[in-house]
Amino acid sequence: MRDLMQWVGVPEAEQTAVLASPPDEHELAAAVAGLRRDLGSLDSSVTWRAASGTLPLYAYLTVLPEVLAWHAARRVPRAISHATMHQLGSRVRDGGVVRPYWFSRHFRGSLYRLGRLQFDRTARHGEPLLDVHIPGDGHLTPEACDDSLAAARPFFAEHFPAEEYKRAYCTSWLLDPQLADYLPEDSNILRFQRRFTTESVITQADDDIRAFVFDLPSGAELPRRTRLEAAIADHLAEGKHWHHVTGWLPL
Ligand SMILES: CC(C)(COP(=O)(O)OP(=O)(O)OC[C@H]1O[C@@H](n2cnc3c(N)ncnc32)[C@H](O)[C@@H]1OP(=O)(O)O)[C@@H](O)C(=O)NCCC(=O)NCCS
Incomplete structure (x- = not known):
């Protein structure tokens, strides 16, 4: 998780806070399954609660290697994948919170x-x-x-x-x-x-x-x-x- 956070540029102080507050395992599994289902689609089916804490960030980082493989299968240059995903790291605040709906677009490959x-x-x-x-x-x-x-x-x-x-x-x-x-x-x-x-x-x-x-x-x-x-x-x-x-x- 730390390597992935490093790759997308999550600030150091946020990384520590994120690792200290993992989300509920079942909620994470459900969110990850939804993101996998949405990969390649132009719409997102995953919904998030307003106060979902670190759940969206954990879910996005869990599927990140699969999304990067999906990019690679379409020969998207790694530098473009990196520039695209770097926005996730730059938007993490308040102990691992991101605006989840916005990042659905990055993670469904659109x-x-x-x-x-x-x-x-x-x-x-x-x-x-x-x-x-x-x-x-x-x-x-x-x-x-x-x-x-x-x-x-x-x-x-x-x-x-x-x-x-x-x-x-x-x-x-x-x-x-x-x-x-x-x-x-x-x-x-x-x-x-x-x-x-x-x-x-x-x-x-x-x-x-x-x-x-x-x-x-x-x-x-x-x-x-x-x-x-x-x-x-x-x-x-x-x-x-x-x-x-x-x-x-x-x-
Ligand atoms: C879009 C953006 C990069 C434009 O910045 P820019 O290239 O500096 O824009 P301009 O040259 O037109 O700036 C004109 C004036 O507005 C100011 N300005 C522009 N964006 C500003 C911002 N986000 N905050 C404060 N002032 C801003 C500039 O400093 C300048 O004022 P000055 O002459 O007194 O210094 C900037 O507004 C921004 O980062 N916005 C946030 C992202 C966003 O809203 N995206 C669209 C989502 S729908």
Whole structure:
């Protein structure tokens, strides 16, 4: 378990806490069986309780070697598997807790990190589509996004040849057009936004934007240290809302 935690980059202090609180054996066996069943599928059948402690992390790490073998059978380069799975380690906190639903995509073999961006294999009305995600590490430079987007189609054509991905979409607060009222034209966020043709379907994102940008619970005082933080705080203070917006781009 420690070697696996080391490989995905779980911080040392968390590793000790995780090893000190193993989950219930029966719950672990059931979760592992579910993750095995889901491997290769575009959906997840495993459900987690809200307060499931270290159970999701133990279950993910238990199946990790099988998921890596599944990647290897599709000739996914080890460096891409590693970059993909490293997000798990980086998100462990509070004594071994991770946001379990998010990682289902990594462990069913649908999500891959290609440089700056992550791409999740999905489908709508029979059309294979890539769902783009933006991990919160480092700046979102246009060059890094160009490289990731250029890599996506060849990567999936090589490793998942049965599915032809011609389009990608992204549903994120980063695509909220209201950000243009606050951020400079040449900010990375607005340059990223301009790549997409957006849909009018939107959902409220106030709580998510608080979590993604500030990592603070709702109701907490928001700091205004950067232009984005000031924008978010001012907008909410005026009683306005942020939205998740869906945008599309050809690959
Ligand atoms: C997406 C992300 C990498 C963009 O960062 P970036 O490349 O620095 O973005 P920009 O160049 O557009 O930044 C414009 C301004 O906003 C600030 N800013 C951007 N992201 C910020 C963040 N997460 N927290 C605080 N300030 C941020 C920048 O510091 C800059 O302000 P400044 O000029 O006062 O310094 C960053 O917002 C991030 O890590 N977000 C979390 C991940 C996420 O939300 N993913 C999408 C999930 S749906």
